[in-house]
Amino acid sequence: xxxxxxxxxxxxxxxxxxxxxxxxxxxxxxxxxxxxxxxxxxxxxxxxxxxxxxxxxxxxxxxxxxxxxxxxxxxxxxxxxxxxxxxxxxxxxxxxxxxxxxxxxxxxxxxxxxxx
Amino acid sequence: xxxxxxxxxxxxxxxxxxxxxxxxxxxxxxxxxxxxxxxxxxxxxxxxxxxxxxxxxxxxxxxxxxxxxxxxxxxxxxxxxxxxxxxxxxxxxxxxxxxxxxxxxxxxxxxxxxxx
Amino acid sequence: xxxxxxxxxxxxxxxxxxxxxxxxxxxxxxxxxxxxxxxxxxxxxxxxxxxxxxxxxxxxxxxxxxxxxxxxxxxxxxxxxxxxxxxxxxxxxxxxxxxxxxxxxxxxxxxxxxxx
Amino acid sequence: xxxxxxxxxxxxxxxxxxxxxxxxxxxxxxxxxxxxxxxxxxxxxxxxxxxxxxxxxxxxxxxxxxxxxxxxxxxxxxxxxxxxxxxxxxxxxxxxxxxxxxxxxxxxxxxxxxxx
Numbered sequence: 001x002x003x004x005x006x007x008x009x010x011x012x013x014x015x016x017x018x019x020x021x022x023x024x025x026x027x028x029x030x031x032x033x034x035x036x037x038x039x040x041x042x043x044x045x046x047x048x049x050x051x052x053x054x055x056x057x058x059x060x061x062x063x064x065x066x067x068x069x070x071x072x073x074x075x076x077x078x079x080x081x082x083x084x085x086x087x088x089x090x091x092x093x094x095x096x097x098x099x100x101x102x103x104x105x106x107x108x109x110x111x112x113x114x115x116x
Numbered sequence: 117x118x119x120x121x122x123x124x125x126x127x128x129x130x131x132x133x134x135x136x137x138x139x140x141x142x143x144x145x146x147x148x149x150x151x152x153x154x155x156x157x158x159x160x161x162x163x164x165x166x167x168x169x170x171x172x173x174x175x176x177x178x179x180x181x182x183x184x185x186x187x188x189x190x191x192x193x194x195x196x197x198x199x200x201x202x203x204x205x206x207x208x209x210x211x212x213x214x215x216x217x218x219x220x221x222x223x224x225x226x227x228x229x230x231x232x
Numbered sequence: 233x234x235x236x237x238x239x240x241x242x243x244x245x246x247x248x249x250x251x252x253x254x255x256x257x258x259x260x261x262x263x264x265x266x267x268x269x270x271x272x273x274x275x276x277x278x279x280x281x282x283x284x285x286x287x288x289x290x291x292x293x294x295x296x297x298x299x300x301x302x303x304x305x306x307x308x309x310x311x312x313x314x315x316x317x318x319x320x321x322x323x324x325x326x327x328x329x330x331x332x333x334x335x336x337x338x339x340x341x342x343x344x345x346x347x348x
Numbered sequence: 349x350x351x352x353x354x355x356x357x358x359x360x361x362x363x364x365x366x367x368x369x370x371x372x373x374x375x376x377x378x379x380x381x382x383x384x385x386x387x388x389x390x391x392x393x394x395x396x397x398x399x400x401x402x403x404x405x406x407x408x409x410x411x412x413x414x415x416x417x418x419x420x421x422x423x424x425x426x427x428x429x430x431x432x433x434x435x436x437x438x439x440x441x442x443x444x445x446x447x448x449x450x451x452x453x454x455x456x457x458x459x460x461x462x463x464x
Binding site for chain 1: 137141144145146147148150151154155157158159160161162163164165166167189190191
């Protein structure tokens, strides 16, 4: 890696990796009110394994989930509109946080904190 | 669906769907000794949401996991060689079971029971 | 595998595996009118690698895709409502076909042909 | 987003998202010499849909693939050790590139260029 890539840039890169991984690994998973909590805990524990990751918080929104479930099947597939996600990483003393933020009805991954 | 597709055939089809779903949804998930149990519980709870599925049992093998983890990263990615899986479905009174069976070193999905 | 599992049951099991694999491997993939064709071809070629699979046909519906794409991002995520899928397998001379069928607005995987 | 997150940091974040997405969406896909090219093209076209992404290059290594394929099945599952990946993004005039780099036998995602 070129020496010009400072720890703050690397922290932001690592945050992005965690978010992209989390989303594309778990989106599409069948989810219902009875399985939501187990899924949220597994997502947190799985992504926390990745390098530089200090904490992952996932909350599957009960009301959003209830609206998304159809009466025929009793479950739906996990998407970004059903969850709140907060990921924190630390690279060489720089910590950074990103969250899934609602932007005009779409979940958008954003850096919400970057501290040297 | 044509009337010639009997409940036993449909039960086998449903079993296959559960196995393919489980494998391709969760293979690749970062996994370590500390996150394995949460992941196994989430896989079970998620797939049990699917239609006709009466039970899912997932055991991530501690010894296989320990061998697969590399010293640099402390985790690996979930694959079929790391887990035992048992899925049971019931379609119109016919229950069927499939398991991930080791065949010459490769995990193979097989129907292990089919009862009218 | 017990001797009581006949080739027809196994063909249905294999069909289910292909469908579950296809869906949970590729659902969530970013897709737009410019990338839809490449994605459909890759899904076909990938799943045709699996054992007993003789043919896979995937069509991503242009009109459904156009409706699903939002104006801000120009793409959406692949789901079952955006595609037609047909999978054919053959096990010991028994061929079987399954398709993604619209049932009350939801895509449902169904066996549509089973010939000894 | 706080005003302190400059375009370079955001470019690195976006790069990370693309890499994590690409890896966890497509890892595990059945792949063989006959399907590798279609898969590589679909990965490129799919990820290029994502915001700020100006180019994605994926090469599935023929020799690595040949070694990974087992004689029984004729295919394997896509992993990071089988491919070269290069992703380029541009955020407010800042372009950044990341690549999958071999580090002691493991594929590691690294920023390889960051230009204001």
